[in-house]
Amino acid sequence: MSDIHFEDVGRVFTRNGQSNAVLDHIDLHVRDQQFVAVVGPSGCGKTTLMRLAAGLDAPTSGRVRVGNVEVREPGPDRAVVFQQFALFPWKTVSENIEFGLRCKGMEQAQRAERVEHFIRLMSLQGREDAYPHQLSGGMQQRVAIARSYALEPDVLLMDEPFGALDAQTRTVMQEELLRLCAISPRTVMFITHAVEEAVYLADRVIVMSRGGGAIVADIDVATTRKAERWGERERIEDVMDLPSFVEFRSRVWKLLREQDFQTIATEMA
Numbered sequence: 001m002s003d004i005h006f007e008d009v010g011r012v013f014t015r016n017g018q019s020n021a022v023l024d025h026i027d028l029h030v031r032d033q034q035f036v037a038v039v040g041p042s043g044c045g046k047t048t049l050m051r052l053a054a055g056l057d058a059p060t061s062g063r064v065r066v067g068n069v070e071v072r073e074p075g076p077d078r079a080v081v082f083q084q085f086a087l088f089p090w091k092t093v094s095e096n097i098e099f100g101l102r103c104k105g106m107e108q109a110q111r112a113e114r115v116e117h118f119i120r121l122m123s124l125q126g127r128e129d130a131y132p133h134q135l136s137g138g139m140q141q142r143v144a145i146a147r148s149y150a151l152e153p154d155v156l157l158m159d160e161p162f163g164a165l166d167a168q169t170r171t172v173m174q175e176e177l178l179r180l181c182a183i184s185p186r187t188v189m190f191i192t193h194a195v196e197e198a199v200y201l202a203d204r205v206i207v208m209s210r211g212g213g214a215i216v217a218d219i220d221v222a223t224t225r226k227a228e229r230w231g232e233r234e235r236i237e238d239v240m241d242l243p244s245f246v247e248f249r250s251r252v253w254k255l256l257r258e259q260d261f262q263t264i265a266t267e268m269a
């Protein structure tokens with residue numbers, strides 16, 4: 001099982017003698033192969049939460065588990081995709097995808113097969129020998145996703161992966177990610193500022209509060225997506241026009257707006 005458990009998790013940062021409780025008593029269970037989007041005001045602790053699951057940071061209190069194993073460091077069972085593509089600039093597309101497989105000790109023939117499979121899945125044919133600087137932002141992010149997916153991690157942790165892309169490329173990438181997840185389901189934790197993106201991609205949307213990083217809402221989208229067969233609709237617009245989609249979007253928007261109003265009220269008091 002590769003579910004993620006955040007158990008009474010707290011994270012306090014101390015700077016210049018001042019403590020800042022970024023996450024406070026967080027309890028969250030991301031189920032095996034569930035796609036969870038996390039939204040919340042800037043600075044509420046979304047990235048911190050993801051870094052804890054990645055093992056790039058440790059909680060001050062509580063614990064994080066993936067399956068039955070407590071997270072203490074990064075591991076091959078968890079891949080991280082950041083907004084910045086973080087490709088090796090001196091390696092080609094194929095070499096970038098192959099790198100992690102080589103580190104895992106996979107033999108050459110199997111590596112070549114795996115690289116070719118993901119090049120095809122992410123529509124990167126013809127670009128195998130290109131270097132990152134020769135690719136558009138969208139293509140670079142496709143390479144980054146292919147590289148993560150090729151490692152077949154149980155858990156995919158994505159922090160604003162499409163944040164730097166233009167609107168059109170972003171839409172294509174969202175459709176591609178959904179396709180990839182349908183072919184090869186993973187446990188995904190996806191951080192975004194974009195409400196529509198969260199509702200379109202995720203089975204479940206978690207809304208975090210500003211200050212103290214609590215969870216203010218846990219919204220089930222999967223049941224509606226399944227009942228209304230969103231997945232069978234070809235284009236993203238066909239889903240976004242549905243009354244249920246519009247309702248989800250406005251619900252999440254309102255929750256985020258409430259966070260802003262509360263902050264303004266606190267600051268004025």
Ligand SMILES: Nc1ncnc2c1ncn2[C@@H]1O[C@H](COP(=O)(O)OP(=O)(O)OP(=O)(O)O)[C@@H](O)[C@H]1O
Nearest residue numbers: 013014015022040041042043044045046047048049
């Ligand atoms: N290493 C650190 N040392 C001190 N403070 C930190 C550290 N990392 C994060 N913080 C603080 O923790 C808070 C939450 O940061 P985090 O990046 O998790 O928020 P976020 O919700 O992902 O923000 P954004 O949406 O703007 O990316 C911020 O106030 C940030 O300054």
